[in-house]
Amino acid sequence: MIKTKIVELPSWLQETRVVAPKRNGHSFLQQNSQRLSQLLQRFAQEADIRHQPLEEWLAPQVKLLTTLSTVLLISLNQNPFIAWLILVCNLGLLVILPPAYLKKIIRQTVISSLFAELLVLPSILLLPGQNSLFFFGRTCLILLNLSYYRTTTTFTALITALKQLHCPNSLIFTVAITITYLKLLGEYLLNLLEAITLRSVGKTAHPYQTIGQLFGILYLKTHDYALALYAAMEARGFTGDYQKETRSIHHWRDNLVLLLDATLFGLLFFLGS
Amino acid sequence: MLTVQHLNYHYPTTCGLNDINLQIKAGEFVCFMGPNGSGKSTLFNILSGLKIASSGDYYFNDALIDAAFLKNAKRRQTFHQQIGFVFQNSDVQLFNLTVADEVAFGPKQLALSAAEIEQRVTDCLRLTGCSEFRDRVPYHLSGGEKKRVALASALALNPSVLILDEPLNGLTPIAQQQMLDLLIQLNQAGKTILIASHDYNQIKQCASRFVIFNEQHKIVHDLSATDLTTMPELGQKLTLI
Numbered sequence: 001m002i003k004t005k006i007v008e009l010p011s012w013l014q015e016t017r018v019v020a021p022k023r024n025g026h027s028f029l030q031q032n033s034q035r036l037s038q039l040l041q042r043f044a045q046e047a048d049i050r051h052q053p054l055e056e057w058l059a060p061q062v063k064l065l066t067t068l069s070t071v072l073l074i075s076l077n078q079n080p081f082i083a084w085l086i087l088v089c090n091l092g093l094l095v096i097l098p099p100a101y102l103k104k105i106i107r108q109t110v111i112s113s114l115f116a117e118l119l120v121l122p123s124i125l126l127l128p129g130q131n132s133l134f135f136f137g138r139t140c141l142i143l144l145n146l147s148y149y150r151t152t153t154t155f156t157a158l159i160t161a162l163k164q165l166h167c168p169n170s171l172i173f174t175v176a177i178t179i180t181y182l183k184l185l186g187e188y189l190l191n192l193l194e195a196i197t198l199r200s201v202g203k204t205a206h207p208y209q210t211i212g213q214l215f216g217i218l219y220l221k222t223h224d225y226a227l228a229l230y231a232a233m234e235a236r237g238f239t240g241d242y243q244k245e246t247r248s249i250h251h252w253r254d255n256l257v258l259l260l261d262a263t264l265f266g267l268l269f270f271l272g273s
Numbered sequence: 274m275l276t277v278q279h280l281n282y283h284y285p286t287t288c289g290l291n292d293i294n295l296q297i298k299a300g301e302f303v304c305f306m307g308p309n310g311s312g313k314s315t316l317f318n319i320l321s322g323l324k325i326a327s328s329g330d331y332y333f334n335d336a337l338i339d340a341a342f343l344k345n346a347k348r349r350q351t352f353h354q355q356i357g358f359v360f361q362n363s364d365v366q367l368f369n370l371t372v373a374d375e376v377a378f379g380p381k382q383l384a385l386s387a388a389e390i391e392q393r394v395t396d397c398l399r400l401t402g403c404s405e406f407r408d409r410v411p412y413h414l415s416g417g418e419k420k421r422v423a424l425a426s427a428l429a430l431n432p433s434v435l436i437l438d439e440p441l442n443g444l445t446p447i448a449q450q451q452m453l454d455l456l457i458q459l460n461q462a463g464k465t466i467l468i469a470s471h472d473y474n475q476i477k478q479c480a481s482r483f484v485i486f487n488e489q490h491k492i493v494h495d496l497s498a499t500d501l502t503t504m505p506e507l508g509q510k511l512t513l514i
């Protein structure tokens with residue numbers, strides 16, 4: 001056993017005394033950090049795919065392709081009939097989802113659509129007519145599709161999809177690092193906020209100063225982290241090349257969905273926009 | 274002082290804690306041991322109020338600690354004042370521009386005089402051996418230095434319970450011994466100490482009680498130090514955790 005010099009405990013540390021905070025009440029930082037933590041917690045979790053193997057339902061690249069082409073289709077389309085067809089297809093996809101996903105998607109779509117409506121409200125009021133209403137409908141449809149993709153797809157599936165679609169490695173690298181980072185930085189920020197919570201025993205005199213410091217540290221961390229990550233990847237033989245995964249499009253569902261996409265595009269072409 | 278009943282915690286994809294029952298009296302020095310991933314850090318996060326159990330109850334001084342309790346600012350602040358927590362990764366625990374500011378962050382929020390605050394900061398830095406770097410930026414300190422600053426910041430609030438998640442990791446043997454000596458003294462002064470450690474031989478000189486987790490996130494042993502001395506084969510096993 002190592003002998004060390006015994007230090008004297010100061011008297012204040014030897015008594016048990018709970019000191020009253022400077023001033024009671026909700027501190028600004030505390031309130032906001034709680035909200036932020038909730039947000040970050042949600043963010044730090046990947047798309048919720050543990051209930052059912054949703055991922056295997058479609059090949060990642062087909063799913064990405066379908067989402068992108070549907071969004072394109074919706075924005076090009078001026079024909080109510082085609083818009084209606086797309087809606088039917090979308091509803092079909094939604095109906096086979098487990099209820100938990102369904103609720104989440106609907107909530108997201110409704111909230112973001114309301115936001116979008118607020119933005120286009122002036123134009124609806126200024127130029128009344130079918131056009132702006134149709135425009136709003138299309139926006140909702142696009143938001144629905146994006147929300148569907150976001151809720152049912154993991155980051156890994158997105159990377160796989162990009163690989164399968166022959167995206168340049170530099171693009172994938174950027175996306176991959178950004179995504180990995182966002183998650184890790186989110187977790188890091190969450191931990192810092194927890195540390196602040198633990199020592200928030202009263203009103204902070206300068207909440208903005210603490211917030212400034214937080215972002216300063218976050219910046220330093222990002223920088224150090226990027227360098228370290230790249231070094232670690234290099235040390236493990238990363239040459240900037242992403243390996244292609246083997247699963248390719250041959251499932252009947254994949255083909256069916258692609259066929260559907262093509263049909264809709266064909267309709268758009270024949271019926272005119 | 275701390276009572277935990279049928280506590281479970283589930284992460285989105287894994288189990289964190291499985292039916293934990295525990296009662297800790299004021300002034301105890303409890304060491305938590307168990308394999309990696311057995312749930313020690315998770316339990317500490319719940320005890321310090323950072324996480325809320327998925328099911329089961331946690332009482333601190335007879336008050337049920339749940340979301341409703343923590344929503345009330347005054348109660349939450351008093352609660353946090355009484356529990357000091359040093360994270361397993363103290364990298365994420367420091368957010369001020371100088372070490373002195375870091376330690377002063379808590380006391381500054383209390384109705385203490387400037388002289389009292391300064392006194393607390395100086396004392397805590399001295400006790401943890403951080404006096405030399407009081408004006409440095411915490412972010413650029415070494416891992417061991419950060420651990421000590423984190424302990425100093427927790428001590429500055431004079432908590433009655435200290436929760437330390439593997440505080441000895443990354444310290445030199447001398448610094449480890451200094452920290453243990455400090456903990457023994459704090460314990461003698463009446464502080465309750467909960468510590469997670471993987472070094473049985475070292476921790477057995479101060480802990481009075483051992484709580485052992487298994488891989489299934491359950492408590493398998495809850496023994497006093499004297500009980501443990503009568504079970505040499507278990508002690509032998511603990512040296513390997």
Ligand SMILES: Nc1ncnc2c1ncn2[C@@H]1O[C@H](COP(=O)(O)OP(=O)(O)OP(=O)(O)O)[C@@H](O)[C@H]1O
Pocket residue numbers: 284285286287288289307308309310311312313314315316361
């Ligand atoms: N943020 C998290 N998200 C998901 N799972 C987690 C998270 N943190 C911990 N876990 C899981 O919960 C379980 C308990 O982890 P915990 O960190 O409490 O273990 P521990 O006993 O502290 O381990 P160690 O000795 O390695 O510190 C592990 O299986 C771990 O993988």
Ligand SMILES: [Mg+2]
Pocket residue numbers: 313314315361438
């Ligand atoms: Mg741990």
